[in-house]
Amino acid sequence: MSGVVMFFMQIINGLNIGSIYALIALGYTMVYGIAKLINFAHGDIIMVGAYLSLVLLNTGMHWSIATLLSILGCALLGFTMEKVAYKPLRKASRISLLITAIGMSYLLQNSFQLIFSANPKPYPAFINLPSLKLGSITISSNYYTTFIVSVLLMILLTLFVKKTKMGKAMRSVAEDEGAARLMGINVDHTISLTFIIGTGLAAVAGILYSNCYTIISPTMGSLPGIKAFIAAVLGGIGSIPGAVLGGFILGMIETLVKAYISSQLADTIVFLILILMLVFKPAGILGKNVREKV
Amino acid sequence: MLKVENLVVRYGMIEAIKNISFTVNDGEICTLIGANGAGKTTTMHTISGLIKPVSGKILLDDVDITKVPSHKIVSMGLAQVPERRRVFAQETIEENLELGAFTRRDKDGIQEDLRKVYDRFPRLEERKKQLAGTLSGGEQQMLAMGRALMARPKILLMDEPSMGLSPLLVKEIFRIIEEINKQGTTVLLVEQNAKMALAIAHRAYVLETGMITLEGTGEELAKDPRVQSAYLGG
Ligand SMILES: Nc1ncnc2c1ncn2[C@@H]1O[C@H](COP(=O)(O)OP(=O)(O)OP(=O)(O)O)[C@@H](O)[C@H]1O
Numbered sequence: 370m371s372g373v374v375m376f377f378m379q380i381i382n383g384l385n386i387g388s389i390y391a392l393i394a395l396g397y398t399m400v401y402g403i404a405k406l407i408n409f410a411h412g413d414i415i416m417v418g419a420y421l422s423l424v425l426l427n428t429g430m431h432w433s434i435a436t437l438l439s440i441l442g443c444a445l446l447g448f449t450m451e452k453v454a455y456k457p458l459r460k461a462s463r464i465s466l467l468i469t470a471i472g473m474s475y476l477l478q479n480s481f482q483l484i485f486s487a488n489p490k491p492y493p494a495f496i497n498l499p500s501l502k503l504g505s506i507t508i509s510s511n512y513y514t515t516f517i518v519s520v521l522l523m524i525l526l527t528l529f530v531k532k533t534k535m536g537k538a539m540r541s542v543a544e545d546e547g548a549a550r551l552m553g554i555n556v557d558h559t560i561s562l563t564f565i566i567g568t569g570l571a572a573v574a575g576i577l578y579s580n581c582y583t584i585i586s587p588t589m590g591s592l593p594g595i596k597a598f599i600a601a602v603l604g605g606i607g608s609i610p611g612a613v614l615g616g617f618i619l620g621m622i623e624t625l626v627k628a629y630i631s632s633q634l635a636d637t638i639v640f641l642i643l644i645l646m647l648v649f650k651p652a653g654i655l656g657k658n659v660r661e662k663v
Numbered sequence: 664m665l666k667v668e669n670l671v672v673r674y675g676m677i678e679a680i681k682n683i684s685f686t687v688n689d690g691e692i693c694t695l696i697g698a699n700g701a702g703k704t705t706t707m708h709t710i711s712g713l714i715k716p717v718s719g720k721i722l723l724d725d726v727d728i729t730k731v732p733s734h735k736i737v738s739m740g741l742a743q744v745p746e747r748r749r750v751f752a753q754e755t756i757e758e759n760l761e762l763g764a765f766t767r768r769d770k771d772g773i774q775e776d777l778r779k780v781y782d783r784f785p786r787l788e789e790r791k792k793q794l795a796g797t798l799s800g801g802e803q804q805m806l807a808m809g810r811a812l813m814a815r816p817k818i819l820l821m822d823e824p825s826m827g828l829s830p831l832l833v834k835e836i837f838r839i840i841e842e843i844n845k846q847g848t849t850v851l852l853v854e855q856n857a858k859m860a861l862a863i864a865h866r867a868y869v870l871e872t873g874m875i876t877l878e879g880t881g882e883e884l885a886k887d888p889r890v891q892s893a894y895l896g897g
């Protein structure tokens with residue numbers, strides 16, 4: 370394989386994993402923007418989405434219905450998680466919230482281990498469209514589907530937040546919750562909706578990811594979850610375009626490091642980026658230096 | 664219009680409001696004057712439902728709103744211009760005004776009120792596509808007032824609208840408050856600027872460290888020696 374072809378292949382790999390990170394990062398960033406909470410259980414929603422769809426596919430259900438139900442299931446889980454675990458702590462300290470979120474993550478991982486065992490399971494990939502040929506490069510369908518679906522969802526989300534009344538409510542709650550209340554905005558509903566959208570996107574990410582890697586396990590969500598979190602911080606936590614940009618940058622860096630430097634070093638470098646970012650530009654690439662909420 | 668009865672509000676151990684009662688009558692400008700930390704903002708936040716009181720009652724047109732969530736209070740006809748304006752800095756002026764009408768469904772009515780706000784504050788119309796964060800303090804105050812009016816409230820609460828404005832602008836703002844009131848909106852005004860507030864208020868209360876110590880008409884309180892020495896520098 371020539372160097373140029375190899376490089377293009379890596380770019381495609383980077384776009385693929387980058388779009389997964391971006392989808393997950395969107396949930397992190399939206400929830401942070403509105404509830405000022407880092408939902409560390411967010412990565413595990415990918416895993417829940419993957420298992421839900423596995424179980425449904427194994428019943429012989431059509432993939433479209435299985436996917437839809439998995440997304441709804443994850444959205445319901447996100448909604449419940451907020452109501453049960455985070456809402457009662459809304460006035461508590463940030464550290465209590467953080468610990469609760471970490472606890473929630475373990476709860477999800479361990480319950481799924483209990484039900485499905487810790488052993489990885491094969492996932493019946495269902496994206497079987499013709500491969501795309503670009504000269505000597507062949508792009509398999511799950512790769513371009515992942516990219517197209519992710520980009521479409523990001524565009525839809527952006528339009529939703531920019532144009533709809535609920536989207537405007539989300540933006541105003543993110544900027545000043547008290548003032549939003551004075552406008553007559555139902556903050557509880559707005560936070561619930563944010564969790565529903567964020568976890569729904571994570572479910573999609575989980576299903577796309579499983580189609581590409583075809584092996585799932587109860588801990589499959591933690592590493593992509595953490596990387597998506599780094600992507601959100603990199604782009605500027607709270608910023609929607611930031612999460613997308615951060616996701617793609619991170620996916621690209623990780624892939625290129627794996628291909629050209631060392632696959633062992635890839636994760637180290639990703640974490641190094643987080644540390645450097647926090648030291649030199651904590652607000653992220655597109656983040657505003659928002660004042661800390663007291 | 665608005666009745667506050669035996670209201671007590673606490674922040675943890677601190678009792679910020681210690682059993683206050685007051686009434687705002689239909690169609691009037693009523694003012695609560697008091698120094699820093701008297702509990703003015705706490706009272707306003709409690710009426711709007713941002714803080715829940717320990718005890719006491721708040722009645723809006725004889726309906727008990729003490730336990731009503733904040734978003735419903737707005738649709739019941741009570742809007743607030745908060746302390747320090749709190750405009751949405753990252754939204755445009757027009758978006759801020761639209762957010763003011765969040766609880767309303769009547770598209771035509773909203774357009775009509777938007778027109779009225781722009782007629783009242785022509786500077787907002789000139790800058791309607793500009794981000795609210797780029798406005799001057801006075802313009803932000805006008806935006807915050809316009810935004811609250813977009814809810815088409817029966818009663819408008821204003822928390823220190825004069826804060827940080829030049830004397831000329833303060834005059835202008837108070838002229839507009841009187842005008843809004845004359846057009847039929849009841850006003851509850853909270854101020855440290857006692858002189859200006861008492862000059863336009865029909866009735867007034869003095870709030871001191873969480874208690875109401877004096878009440879009367881605006882004129883009466885402006886003449887009261889205790890008010891003069893404490894709040895009017897006289
Ligand atoms: N969030 C809070 N937590 C604890 N104490 C508070 C809080 N907000 C206000 N207080 C206290 O409650 C009392 C009343 O404060 P409030 O803001 O209502 O006064 P104010 O009359 O509006 O003052 P100012 O003129 O400075 O705006 C003060 O002693 C203040 O320190």
Ligand SMILES: [Mg+2]
Nearest residue numbers: 703704705746
């Ligand atoms: Mg105050």
